[in-house]
Amino acid sequence: MVLDSPVLEVRNLWASVGDAPILKGVNFRVMPGEVHAIMGPNGSGKSTLANVLAGHPLYQVTEGEVLFRGEDLLSMAPEDRARRGFFLSFQHPIEIAGVRLDQFMRASYNAVQKSRGQEELDALKFDRLVKSKSKLVELDPTLIRRSVNEGFSGGEKKRTEILQMSILEPTLAILDETDSGLDVDALRVVAEGINQLRTTDNAVVVITHYQRILEYIVPDVVNILSNGRFVKSGRRELAFEIEARGYDWLQETEDRVGVGP
Amino acid sequence: MQQQTAYETPYLEAFDAFQGGHASGDPAFIQAHRREAIERFGAQGFPTARRGNEAWKYTDVGPLARIPFQLPDPSRGALVKQGQLKTASFGSGEWPKLVFVDGTYSEELSNLPRSRNGVTICNLAEAMTRRPEVVEQHLGRLASQEENGFTALNAAFVHDGAFVHVSKDYAAEHPVLIINLSSGKHPDSVSHPRALIVAEEGAGATVVEMHASLKGSRYFTNAVTEVVVTPGATVRHYRVQRQSPHAYHIATIKAEVGRDATFDSAAVDMGASLARNNLGVTMAGEEGHAALNGLYLVGDAQHVDNEVVIDHAAPNTSSRELYKGILDGKSRSVFHGSIIVRKDAQKVNASQADKNLLLSEQAEADTKPAFWIYADDVKCGHGAANGQLDENALFYLQARGIDRASARTMLVRAFAREIVQLIDLAPLRDYVDRQVIKVIPQLQSGAA
Numbered sequence A: 001m002v003l004d005s006p007v008l009e010v011r012n013l014w015a016s017v018g019d020a021p022i023l024k025g026v027n028f029r030v031m032p033g034e035v036h037a038i039m040g041p042n043g044s045g046k047s048t049l050a051n052v053l054a055g056h057p058l059y060q061v062t063e064g065e066v067l068f069r070g071e072d073l074l075s076m077a078p079e080d081r082a083r084r085g086f087f088l089s090f091q092h093p094i095e096i097a098g099v100r101l102d103q104f105m106r107a108s109y110n111a112v113q114k115s116r117g118q119e120e121l122d123a124l125k126f127d128r129l130v131k132s133k134s135k136l137v138e139l140d141p142t143l144i145r146r147s148v149n150e151g152f153s154g155g156e157k158k159r160t161e162i163l164q165m166s167i168l169e170p171t172l173a174i175l176d177e178t179d180s181g182l183d184v185d186a187l188r189v190v191a192e193g194i195n196q197l198r199t200t201d202n203a204v205v206v207i208t209h210y211q212r213i214l215e216y217i218v219p220d221v222v223n224i225l226s227n228g229r230f231v232k233s234g235r236r237e238l239a240f241e242i243e244a245r246g247y248d249w250l251q252e253t254e255d256r257v258g259v260g261p
Numbered sequence B: 001m002q003q004q005t006a007y008e009t010p011y012l013e014a015f016d017a018f019q020g021g022h023a024s025g026d027p028a029f030i031q032a033h034r035r036e037a038i039e040r041f042g043a044q045g046f047p048t049a050r051r052g053n054e055a056w057k058y059t060d061v062g063p064l065a066r067i068p069f070q071l072p073d074p075s076r077g078a079l080v081k082q083g084q085l086k087t088a089s090f091g092s093g094e095w096p097k098l099v100f101v102d103g104t105y106s107e108e109l110s111n112l113p114r115s116r117n118g119v120t121i122c123n124l125a126e127a128m129t130r131r132p133e134v135v136e137q138h139l140g141r142l143a144s145q146e147e148n149g150f151t152a153l154n155a156a157f158v159h160d161g162a163f164v165h166v167s168k169d170y171a172a173e174h175p176v177l178i179i180n181l182s183s184g185k186h187p188d189s190v191s192h193p194r195a196l197i198v199a200e201e202g203a204g205a206t207v208v209e210m211h212a213s214l215k216g217s218r219y220f221t222n223a224v225t226e227v228v229v230t231p232g233a234t235v236r237h238y239r240v241q242r243q244s245p246h247a248y249h250i251a252t253i254k255a256e257v258g259r260d261a262t263f264d265s266a267a268v269d270m271g272a273s274l275a276r277n278n279l280g281v282t283m284a285g286e287e288g289h290a291a292l293n294g295l296y297l298v299g300d301a302q303h304v305d306n307e308v309v310i311d312h313a314a315p316n317t318s319s320r321e322l323y324k325g326i327l328d329g330k331s332r333s334v335f336h337g338s339i340i341v342r343k344d345a346q347k348v349n350a351s352q353a354d355k356n357l358l359l360s361e362q363a364e365a366d367t368k369p370a371f372w373i374y375a376d377d378v379k380c381g382h383g384a385a386n387g388q389l390d391e392n393a394l395f396y397l398q399a400r401g402i403d404r405a406s407a408r409t410m411l412v413r414a415f416a417r418e419i420v421q422l423i424d425l426a427p428l429r430d431y432v433d434r435q436v437i438k439v440i441p442q443l444q445s446g447a448a
């Protein structure tokens, strides 16, 4: 049997904002083709983990290491992470007044393409690409002429994130509560869009509070993050259990649970 | 009378040679106007005293005054080729263009359409003979009451200049470009660009005034522009200043807006080590409207000062001012906006805002609003905001593969866009946008 190397390997990751530690020893491994779900109470550090992996300057990594496709992720600038195939769909995509979404997306696409020695697209060709991809997430095509996320509805913001993901075709996509704020139909559309992007080489990490999205994007593993570390991992059924029982029952067993890969 | 200091001497000396020399053929009223002006300049001097001088409190013209700038030697005329105009020019080749090199009108570089009915575009020296009645009526009328010596100094050397006149109910077919170019061949030289723009009743004109340099040399530009917007007329007046980083740029723009008239202006400042714009607009007739917009991008130790005075002398007039600044390095900006509403000018609606984006810790932006309201039924609004680049926005762009420098450029450009979009002339919008993109990385390196 040929052993695949992991897409992502997080080892004993500690991170803080200012003096406050938020991640307290995260271990986590994602293999090609896998879908992981991360669940956990509010404030447990899910978005922090995603942001640290994406390279947000606000967070300081105090310990640990992260390998992305075998390379040291933490030493890379955020743009280099993106160029190597890392993608984060933000829980709260920021509004940027005055920067047109289509122009931003083209700059993003071309930066990534260029770094890979692949063809950059002019506005016309890029428009065509966007049009075909927009269908995937059923995004109103007039939105892309507006400023990035400015005045977008919650659902529109999430669709826009997935549109970008589909354009950039990342190796690893972390979707931070992409399902929150989506109505039932939108959830299905977005989930199907995500599924269409899956290959045997890339991987998806879905951060969510609800098992519903996992009905569409079926996870191989469900990991529970609590107070800055993973306290339990299981199969898809764990998501149902969480939704039925909440997280309290986990706290008691936290110390006894073997964590990580 | 103020005591005359040595700072003024070189200019007083140059005057006699100028008045008796190549400008001696000008009409008598111009010669008289100049004589009066040089006396006023001698009396007023440069506004170097800052204590108790509110208008010049934040801008030190001492460094400018200390350099004895000379009129360029006309015998060493600078040869500038058409191709060199490219960076200072934009739009269609059809557009009328008045080009001045180091303050001197260049017929070869200019492009004047054959005189059309209703529209006269020429240099001032020619206008003195072609339209003496207009020149005599308006030249110096709006810009003569100035408190400071710069306007007087300009008037003392008025000879060449730009002249745009649109007769009653005519609209100028194309925008008019006035290009003031410094060749860099006359170090430490001074020029006194002058423009007179008159739109008669119901007329329309768009004028773009460009101040640019071919080289990074040190010189002094002392410009005066007068804009007469008579009842029912519309004038768009846009200025772009991208002079050498060692240049001193003083500009006075005076406009009078009549009944039902519209004055739309935008000033873009990117160059000069010291730039000071005195914009004064009088709302002289009911239902007049003025939009005064400004954008400045400065770095290093650049200093830019916008003094904007809007005088609502008539009721039911409105004005909207929006200035935005981008500051890097140790640069400094001053926005000094005064709104005057006269006693009987009821139902005036005036708003003013100055917003700055500070790209470095050492940059400083000062906003000094002043209101002089003597009517009681008035709507006046004021806003000011200084901020930094949004780290979260930068990160968002980077997280999508865009490098930090490009991300920064995108955000700064977005900040400037609000002003760029207010320019009602698409080719100029594109030109300014391109210049903004070009200048941003230079500001950054200036800071490093």
Ligand SMILES: Nc1ncnc2c1ncn2[C@@H]1O[C@H](COP(=O)(O)OP(=O)(O)OP(=O)(O)O)[C@@H](O)[C@H]1O
Pocket (backbone or CB within 6 Å): A017, A022, A040, A041, A042, A043, A044, A045, A046, A047, A048, A049, A058, A091
């Ligand atoms: N920029 C920040 N400044 C201060 N505290 C922060 C910052 N970012 C995160 N935190 C704190 O870190 C903890 C983890 O936050 P995080 O956003 O990672 O939680 P989460 O698991 O994503 O929660 P949710 O389910 O509500 O999205 C919280 O206590 C939060 O207040």
Ligand SMILES: [Mg+2]
Pocket (backbone or CB within 6 Å): A046, A047, A048, A091, A176, A177
């Ligand atoms: Mg979160």
